[in-house]
Amino acid sequence: MDAEIREKIAGEVVLSAHPGRTLRKWREDFEISQRDLARHLETVPSVISDYESERRASPGAGFIRRYVQGLVDLDTLHGSRVGQRLGARPHSEGILGMQEFSVAVPLKAFAERLDAKAVGRIGLSRDIHGYTLLDAPRAILSIDAAHYVEVYGWTTQRALIFANVRYGRSPMVAIRAHPLKPAAVVFANPGRIDPLAIRLSEVENIPLLTTALPAPTILERLEEL
Amino acid sequence: MDAEIREKIAGEVVLSAHPGRTLRKWREDFEISQRDLARHLETVPSVISDYESERRASPGAGFIRRYVQGLVDLDTLHGSRVGQRLGARPHSEGILGMQEFSVAVPLKAFAERLDAKAVGRIGLSRDIHGYTLLDAPRAILSIDAAHYVEVYGWTTQRALIFANVRYGRSPMVAIRAHPLKPAAVVFANPGRIDPLAIRLSEVENIPLLTTALPAPTILERLEEL
DNA sequence: CCATGTTATCGTCACATGTCGAATGTGCTG
């Protein structure tokens, strides 16, 4: 939701040579006064001012988080005047959903969440940092080389979940062909799995999992992880 | 360049309920050891470990910045294995360039940088937080309502710079029509300015500036600001 | 000009961060 904008602001603040001034820039952008923000954060305006004027040169993650959250909260109270402008840009065709986890998630836990079981001999003792859910036929048709970046988002240490696969052959072939490799592959509600798909997963050392769940349920379950 | 990925990481770390674990996640993503990172940051591995295990719960902006910069630096030394994957996605047609400043920039300073002078009576006593450089004809043709968000990026407190304008009439009409307003408008190397454009700028209380510089020069000059 | 809203400055103080070095696990590999 507003996670994207919060992340953007926080990132900019941290990278800035003048974190305080950057905080101020954003507060001004939201048209929120020090007093209102202080009230919302249950503190006093001088604290805000001290940070913005960089009496404290390196504010801690906790403070930045609360400050940014405060801006977004107050904006929401004011009818999301600024927040509305983010507007969740849509994914490419074929990408049904994706997410980056903020901490590493054991593949084992991920699999349990989806009632997925391993096919083939590769163990599940690794972590993943995100996932992408793809509609296999559409993804393979409409995602050319240039768009692969989008599939992998910010990390390749992710699970690629393919929906609408019959034998799982073409997805695995595509992975085989591409230089970027996922950390795991999941087939959602597949038919009978092609032995070649399994062989490829073993050659590539990428765990292959299957689940009986349909795509929408998968998104739901992964929502809270 | 890699500013985008650094921002992303830093933002995620700050917002995370477990900043340390998120730092670790990214270091693992880059496949860099604590020892190497410590060496690069001119410190000892235990420091890295302490943060990642959250012995310190709220690392300061300075530390996070150095840590993230370290990851990207080392990745660059390794041939940008991870960094390559960002791949600067292209803008919409008609958008020649845009930037978000990390601190507020006085419009006056901005104008001087571009050798721009004000047209009309609106003063330049305000700050801007970024700019977008547009090819006027193409932008007006190809950017529909849904894409306006993109023009404004993360903040509306920005200068819209239009290149290839003749009279400046349609750009100002477009601004007049749209609910989102920029903080300033610049015409790059225009012909004779239509009086209506000036009137509109005054009605909207948006300073209107002109510069003789062509678009590429503008991008160069704003690069370092 | 007085009230109100907004921001800046500063003294103070507890406690967390930032940093190091030494010691203590793991796990791989020759």
Next chain:
DNA sequence: CAGCACATTCGACATGTGACGATAACATGG
């Protein structure tokens, strides 16, 4: 198993953050 690379845990200590309240400097507008 010895040796190495990698990671963790912990004691110690200086400095900076995080917080508050008091005071003052500014606009803005009744």
